[in-house]
Amino acid sequence: MKYDFRRIEKDWQKYWADNQTFKAENKSDKPKYYVLDMFPYPSGAGLHVGHPLGYIASDIYARYKRHQGFNVLHPQGYDSFGLPAEQYAIQTGQHPAITTAENIKTYRRQLDQIGFSFDWSREVRTSDPSYYKWTQWIFIQLFNSWYNNESDKAEDISTLETIFSLEGNATVNAVCDDTIEPFSAEEWNSFDSKKQQQILLQYRLTYLAETEVNWCPALGTVLANDEIVNGVSERGGHPVIRKKMTQWSMRISAYAERLLKGLDKIDWTDALKESQRNWIGKSVGASVSFNVIASETKQSHQIEVFTTRPDTIFGVSFMTLAPEHDLVQQITTPEQKEAVDAYIEATAKRSERDRMADVKTISGVFTGAYAIHPFTEKLIPIWIGDYVLAGYGTGAVMSVPCGDERDYAFAKHFNIPIPNIFDGVDISEEAFSDKAKTVIGNSDFLNGMNYKKATKRAIYELEKIGQGEGKTNYRLRDAVFSRQRYWGEPFPVYYDESGMPQMIDKQFLPIELPEVEKYLPTETGEPPLGNAKKWHWLQYGDKAEIVSKEEFENSSPVGRLGGALELNTMPGWAGSSWYFNRYMDPDNPNEIASKEAMDYWKDVDLYIGGSEHATGHLLYSRFWQKFLFDKGVVPVDEYAKKLINQGMILGTSAFVHNFFGSRRYPKLFISESYYKMYKDDPNLVHTKLETMHKGSNRAYEPYIDYDMDIALMHADVSLVNSSDELDVEGFKRWRPEYKDAIFIGEKGEIIENGKGVYKVSRDVEKMSKSKYNVVNPDDIVSDYGADSLRLYEMFLGPLEQYKPWNTAGITGVHNFLKKLWKLYHQGENGSFYVDSSPLGKSDGDREALKTLHKTIKKVQEDIENFSFNTSVSTFMIAANELTAQKCTSKEILEPLLILLSPYAPHIAEELWSKLGHSGSISTAPFPKFDANHLVESSKNYPISFNGKMRFTMELPLDLSKDDIEKAVLANEKTQEQLAGRTPKKVIVVPGKIVNIVG
């Protein structure tokens, strides 16, 4: 009987679905285990073979944990809000909900055929109103909270209002906007409601603010910092400019320190933690304020700077402000005004990208103003320069050229003095920035101190004169939360008559996305939701509805509540920042999940996903979790105990060499070697092509130019065989414009009518439709089966590694499954056969048991270390050994199938049922490893002399080290080797080599 994987896999997938085999219960006597995948965005292209890699790994682990007796939660869902469906809607007019639903259907079919043990009864979709109801609810909670630095947690905004009405804001230690003016309780109570609202907004954890944002004109939306790569948009690679807009922001900076500290208690990879640490960018130092007197107005100003080196304060010889700094205009002297304005204009013109590309050029202008040194009271010239960034710290630095490379270069360039404040250091060539070796000199009260001492003392002295204080600065910026898109969560927000944002009451959630005619921004530049006819919020008592502007204005004003709704939608990371909690109780209409469910499942034990989310999703979701923890909504403040980043499976692209730039030979493809020939001697090739031209009936385009640059063009990988040979005729049929393409082979011959060979060049790249290198898992499953696909993806290499896909190699694991099947389907008719008599003590039985227990040990270790690739090899070795031993014992097969079932569940279930079991293999207990089966009575020990292998000698295994030493020395061959000498030392490592040092 043949290994009919198609039938087997279909049958068992049906069985699992019919019996809800993988449904997890929220109550169980078993210990819980939560295995989570990063849920996918359902794109129109469907899955390629790279996508399931992480899912296969998590599925193996989930199935393993079920065998171990855990109640396993292994859910899956869809991050279904996103740009591509919206772009498609813009092009075709099809509602993104329809596109998304279709894509999800494809995804589900593709996922199902691989045989994952997901509990689909818990599926979530972020674009589902019953789901985003709770995303909106969380937003409201954030709006209604402020961050109290005293209790170090988020608190209800009402507690802040109480403090304001009793004490004003002087005693409040909160994370808030830095522009807040102090006020007393009396003042607060005298403010009108709007003023109070405006002030509160500056404290809320989500707030509306005029911020400089990354605006992407091509996409018509704002992007977060992590959505920009190398100065262009991550999606599409469009240019990004800075622009001021009123936007919702998330006060993630309030959690900077806790996000940093939390990393210490979770088991994530060092690389990932490190990139989160860098992103948060904590630096400890001091803020120092310098007094400035503007020569024009005679007004006094203060410039605040942040420095990590307050110990070098006596080395300050100038100050530099970012060109965008607020004070620049006020302090610039009339003589310098022209130069300063010109410089500011020039910098403003430069795009982010230019500025990044050109960091070497030193530029700046003197403002004509001077600051006063807080200790020496000397005058310090104030410059502006674009090496100081407006967005970091205060946008101003105290420049210490002797201790900072950039300040040094700036000072050298503009001939500013460079005073030396380091003892025993030569700074004539370069700045000295080694903190560890620093000894301060020439610095009054800091003289002779090291970095640590001097820093402390400097801060103390600054505080004493009220010119500064110790300060910690973070690079982490508040996250912009508004997107000018249609296909995202609507905000539960309306604007009242005074224009202040108001939250819509929980009972009216969700605020559903309205229908629009066009998915583009409106003519007046409003986001796409501005196209909706009904978009005004109207509430009478406990009834509410969304109505048109006219209906809203014509409604009776008595007891009415409402206004225009927020037209922005939430960003992609909103829905994904809390979904792991929803899986615990996905259908709950009253809460994000019930308390019982969350107390039972608590957190994710294993989270698997790509490292590209390091500073996006994985940071935002930790932020929301901490917030929800502060509010008592969730029981833990870190939601994922362990995280593994799976690597990516890359595609192997195929390229053809095309005379792309030439209008003379536009459809001519030449082989690589021929191209090399061309590079060496272009004229030779020209002549050859000319001859060929004349000798052929083909109509080349007329001669126009000699531009013969070769372009490498992607060819569809399905047109190339495993020896890199292109199916030339297939290529011509592939696209109409290549119908008359001409291929020239290695020796300059024309390839046609199946004669001749054209070899493509290869390169490894990300799998993508546009590179024609996508391998579809559907094809693999139909050719080799899901079990082969699962085994092969694991076999390719370590989980975390990036590796290219190569379909040819799958025969290895496929043959293993066939071999295993054949071992138990021998004899005349090939029907299933196992030897059910108990194993005895014969050599063969001992060998079989040894194979089994070796496999148990290795596979268990491998799963626990997530080295799934090596356990696939272990299975193959076991199958080879059992075949060689002709062992068909039930006693061996049964545990072996349980070991195999996480990897290749279908074949394991099939053989398991053939063994007479009625239920699914998935809950069968994991086999117990027994070391006794691996122990032999004696072993051939390799004996070496001075590290060189000489002979082997059989020794009983239960001998002690000393006994082994004695036995080895007494041995005849040893004596022969020693030739009468006395050995210096005998090294015995149990189970390993015996080394005699002579």
Add this chain to the structure above:
RNA sequence: GCUGAAGUGGUGGAAUUGGUAGACACGUUGGACUUAAAAUCCAAUGUCCAUUAGGACGUACGGGUUCAAGUCCCGUCUUCAGUACCA
């Protein structure tokens, strides 16, 4: 520049954490079966020398520690990823 990861046959990758390097698989070559092909099975396969027996070399490069180094230490080079005028 900084941070992190890595460098092993033609290829993907193993190596019990210092103990016989190259497991397992792909590919290649040869053979068996077949009218033939596919499939399947068997054998060989790090490099070099040697008919054989066997020997020498070999884990990016150069040193070192050790009876013993892919693994540990010092230095150099290369690749990949993230980040970047962060004061």
